[in-house]
Amino acid sequence: MVHISPIAILGSHFLYLGQGKALKVRKGLIEAEAEIDDVRKTHLVVLGKNHYYETIRSFSFANTKEIREAVVMDIPAYSPFDTPLFLMKKMDIPDGGCKVNLWFIHPRAVEWLSRLSPMIIIPESGLLALTKDSQQNLYHVQKQEKEALWVYVGKDMLTQSMDVCDGQIEQETFTRIIGGNAEKYAVTEIEDSQDYMEMLHGALMNMSFNAVLPFLFPIKSLARFNPKNLKIGLSVAAALFVIYMAVIVILPYSAESGLMKADKDITPRVASLMKNQLQVEALYARQNELTGVLQKHIPKLPLLIMLNEVLPENTLITQLVTAGNTVELKGMTPKSTALLEALSARPAIQNARYTAPIRQDQSSSREVFTLSFIYNPAENTNP
């Protein structure tokens, strides 16, 4: 299976914030060195040890939000300085509680980071824990001549570290400080900055999504929980809502006032015309009502004249019944098919059909029929 690191999606470069300097690292190579204040924007920051305080704490509960709230409530109990930003990586333990790696970011670094607004911030010691075979390993990084870093990655993948700014601290001293036994651990020595950056780059490229999560959007979360920002946002929303309500109330009111004024001005001038207009409307309605009565009726004379024209020779009608536009005929004809054809040929006659079986009249040798059709006077061309 091909492993794609979420870090690789962001690009192959990162910013390393060291002692007063920032290193731009691309594909593991140091591309440039800059003053921290000069750096403008970056997605990924690896934070040097001198910018944070690192500790491991145990909690009797394992809920991440509760742990975060507990830390926020009493920062001085966990960190030597007060800070609005800290990162945490949790490692559950079998009895139900958990051990947590906490990284408290120095306020000065928080200021820089707020300006840079990176998507991901990773402490360098936390990143070393993600290198290959890092478990229960000691790292000694000689960054510069008098600047070094000791990092211990525990069995639970949590880290402890110490930076050495002036002078040297031996492995034995460091392991004693972290409460371990020096002989038990293998030491990985990193001799210079370039090697170290390559190592960090490799660790970044191998990070899984779960490993990235604790370091994702720390600045955004900082902003989200800022009550001042929340108040500003709510105030703006409320102001916009009030403006919107005012506009949708005032605009129709203004239009209504204008129309009422126009109506008041024009009404006396058109009073007599309005009266005439109403009369015209009343006459129109009356005319419609009366003509409706006249048009509902179907005249019978044109129907009889049309039948007289259309019936074949020697056809005798014994009964004609018409109600509405339905006509029923009973009679005798020499050839009933000819009769039906003759009727159907007229556009005013629709749906002509026999409603009873045809039978032969012995005395006259004609066919006795009963048929019905729908009469449509609008199609009748007779007067």
Added chain:
Amino acid sequence: MFKEMTWRIKAGLAIAGVLVFAQLVLTPFYQWQDQRLENLQSLARNVYKKKALLGNDDKLNQVLEKGKASVEQTLRYFYANVAEAQALQLTLQKDIEKLSALNSIRIVSLDWLHPVEGEVIQSPIKIVCDGSANHVLAFIAAIEASERFVSIGSLKINSAGKADKIGVTMEISAYGLKKQAGGS
């Protein structure tokens, strides 16, 4: 357990709050606003109509005169000032008897049917009559060409083969306009 559920309870309460706000505040407000806009549109239409009338005095008077003439023309087809439906039925009966005599038609029977009351009164009668085919046709033609509008609702014609006379049953209606209170 309860603490873990807290955000869910908060979210539920927030959704319920939004729904209550929408139901009790937003919906009535928008209904009121819709009603107001409808009134506004109606007012705008009125003003537009009135503005359109200005300067059209002559045209409007012409339309009014034409309308009056047209209605008067149509009113001639109806029996005017009918006090009640039976009076109209009696008038119709007399007119039909006159026409039948003129067209050599013998009325066998004549019944008054139930009238239809309304703005326009419809007074139907049913007649059974007989006569020669030509006379029947002339009789029907005379009925339909009456000065007043008279309709033949249903028509039944029976012919007894070679007999000279044919029997006709038809429902004939006359239409009248009610006498206006205090009117002519």
